[in-house]
Amino acid sequence: MNFMKLRISLLSVLMIGCSILPFQKEESNNDLLLAALGILATASDWVWDLPPGFPVPNVPSDNPMTKAKVELGRHLFNEKVLSGDETMSCGSCHIQSLAFADGKDFPTGITNDAHPRNSQHLSNVAYLPRLTWSNPKMSSLEIQARAPMFGESPIELGLSSNAFLDKLKSKSIYKTLFANAYGNAETAVNEQNVRFAIASFQRSMISGNSKYDQYAFRNNKSALNASEIRGLNLFNGEVAECFHCHGGFNFTDTSFHGGAQEEFFYHSNGIHDDAYYAARPSNKRGLYDLTGIAADTGKFRAPSLRNIGVTYPYMHDGSFMCDDANNPNITMGKTKTDCARDALTKVVDHYRSGGQNHSGKDATLIRAFTITNSQRDDMVNFLLTLTDDEFLTNPKFASPF
């Protein structure tokens, strides 16, 4: 529908353009032609190729999706000129084979400053009305990108000015990519257009072809085995309560629900107790860091569990890892799936124990419940069916460099 509307308005713009053209002088004809080319370049030629069960993502009206912008964004996402010393890009902490997480508990930026939280995966970020672990001000991908680019606490990409734009201009590939995306390479290489193109690229990162999707949305009832189906039912049941915070097609309660309607929530799932948070610096206490309200201590957005089998270590601080001294069964050389299984087993054990004694905890949902070890393993098996190998290897999302 939107696409049709856009095509009609584009057509009328061009028709008005044509009807004016005969009465203009030569110079203004060129101006008009340039303007029309600019409109063409920014008009949406984007067609969402969405998995069954997925709504159309919400796209800000000032940054419509176009193929050329997404392609420019894919380059910029992996462009090291976007860091102060040209050693890092967004892609350094967001790696495709890990669903754009990075496997670390606390990643470091160009100055080796450790980030207080870990790198999030980027599957289906288009559907998140609030970004990052616990910052409600991060209300769009366009805004969020400023933090890693220019943020000083912590320093990530460590840009301190717009000097990187001149470096981009000097690379011939960007002349073409910016001209394709914005119609005019000379004026288009600006800081906002850089962020907007990266945002468009990230919006295109849709993941919806896991074994679970085949079972739930593509009518392939043999895609999940009996254990995985038992795990799915436990996940969606009133004993384990997981679906209250990790529900819906994107496995999180923070989501756009069609159109611009949005919902976002922050919860404590009890991974630490009150004494732990009291001893933390104020950039490590979750939602409290932003609001300063004591009751917000330890509250975070429930992450989407898509591709959870490759995004360990888990929780904002990597509390649940594969290699952990508490695990007597550690052997070196584990496969990724074995590691995820280890860490996810700890996660489900955490929930079934009811978690730590934390006053901000959602006590009706995070409380001890009884399931057998074999039921716990069913839940872990189910969580591992959320891995979408197509997403992890799709050349559309890969670095061009």
Ligand code: HEC
């Ligand atoms: C040094 C590592 C690092 C770099 C470089 C980096 N990120 Fe991140 N990214 C993170 C961390 C850590 C978080 C969680 C931030 C928080 O909660 O404060 C994050 C969160 C995000 C999120 C939010 C995802 C969600 O689920 O809400 C997006 C989007 C994102 N990064 C995009 C980018 C983009 C775009 C760039 C490049 C301009 C970039 N990142 C560069 C580490 C990094």
Ligand code: HEC
């Ligand atoms: C009250 C809401 C709530 C409930 C109920 C809940 N979770 Fe969570 N979950 C969260 C929050 C919030 C986080 C992030 C906490 C943090 O980082 O400190 C999280 C994190 C996770 C993670 C780690 C995700 C990542 O990317 O690091 C997994 C896995 C997970 N939950 C699985 C489950 C399972 C399985 C259940 C049911 C047994 C469940 N959750 C029930 C709120 C909830």
